[in-house]
Amino acid sequence: MIVAIDGPSGAGKSTVSKLVAKELGFSCLDTGAMYRCIAWKALREGVSLEDAEALGAIARTCRISFVHGEGEVDARAVLVDGCDVTDAIRTAEIDRAVSKVSAVPAVRTSLVEQQRVIGRAGNYVVEGRDIGTVVFADAEAKVFLTASDEERARRRVAQNAARGIGSTDFDTVLADIVARDERDSARAASPLVAADDAVLVDSTDLSQDEVVARICGLARERM
Numbered sequence: 001m002i003v004a005i006d007g008p009s010g011a012g013k014s015t016v017s018k019l020v021a022k023e024l025g026f027s028c029l030d031t032g033a034m035y036r037c038i039a040w041k042a043l044r045e046g047v048s049l050e051d052a053e054a055l056g057a058i059a060r061t062c063r064i065s066f067v068h069g070e071g072e073v074d075a076r077a078v079l080v081d082g083c084d085v086t087d088a089i090r091t092a093e094i095d096r097a098v099s100k101v102s103a104v105p106a107v108r109t110s111l112v113e114q115q116r117v118i119g120r121a122g123n124y125v126v127e128g129r130d131i132g133t134v135v136f137a138d139a140e141a142k143v144f145l146t147a148s149d150e151e152r153a154r155r156r157v158a159q160n161a162a163r164g165i166g167s168t169d170f171d172t173v174l175a176d177i178v179a180r181d182e183r184d185s186a187r188a189a190s191p192l193v194a195a196d197d198a199v200l201v202d203s204t205d206l207s208q209d210e211v212v213a214r215i216c217g218l219a220r221e222r223m
């Protein structure tokens with residue numbers, strides 16, 4: 001079974017997906033981390049973010065892996081060609097680069113293929129932007145998770161402060177989030193859009209527990 005959770009940046013998808021997966025006894029796949037890995041490798045190798053062919057080649061050849069502890073839902077580390085990039089893919093520099101990389105069709109083709117292989121291996125909560133529309137268009141349960149721009153920026157600032165990575169300036173974070181959402185929504189290839197059959201969950205005024213309970217309830221109805 002696949003529970004697809006899509007939505008804009010900072011809506012709480014990652015935290016909520018892990019909690020839902022834990023509650024249901026499912027595994028969890030963070031597809032945004034995979035796009036971040038390609039952006040990280042491109043920047044490291046000095047590849048231009050305008051060079052679609054080179055970005056496509058990186059996506060086809062680099063090995064992305066998630067390291068899990070025994071029975072853990074949450075990936076303990078993300079590796080690119082064996083190199084630990086867990087923190088390196090969460091910087092403001094990657095935040096700004098990633099939506100250029102993810103707009104390249106050849107990058108998407110390679111990553112979607114890998115995501116389908118991973119997701120079909122068991123019961124998964126898969127989070128991203130195009131999971132319910134493209135990657136698993138036949139997912140049993142689909143959620144489009146949103147929150148107001150300000151609330152998403154507030155949460156991202158708190159998350160960056162806790163991790164000690166990225167900006168903690170509210171206005172900078174808000175501007176970056178809005179710019180990234182615009183690029184993700186306006187791109188030609190698999191834009192950020194709710195699937196027709198997705199259940200819309202606006203988490204602006206909901207507690208984390210309420211969001212998790214709502215999504216688990218939906219998933220159980222569809223089991």
Ligand code: C5P
Nearest residue numbers: 009031032033035098099102128129130
């Ligand atoms: O979820 P996260 O913010 O880590 O995603 C980073 C970026 O990866 C998004 O802004 C988007 O450009 C891209 N992405 C995507 N499709 C997905 C997941 C993420 O295009 N399924």
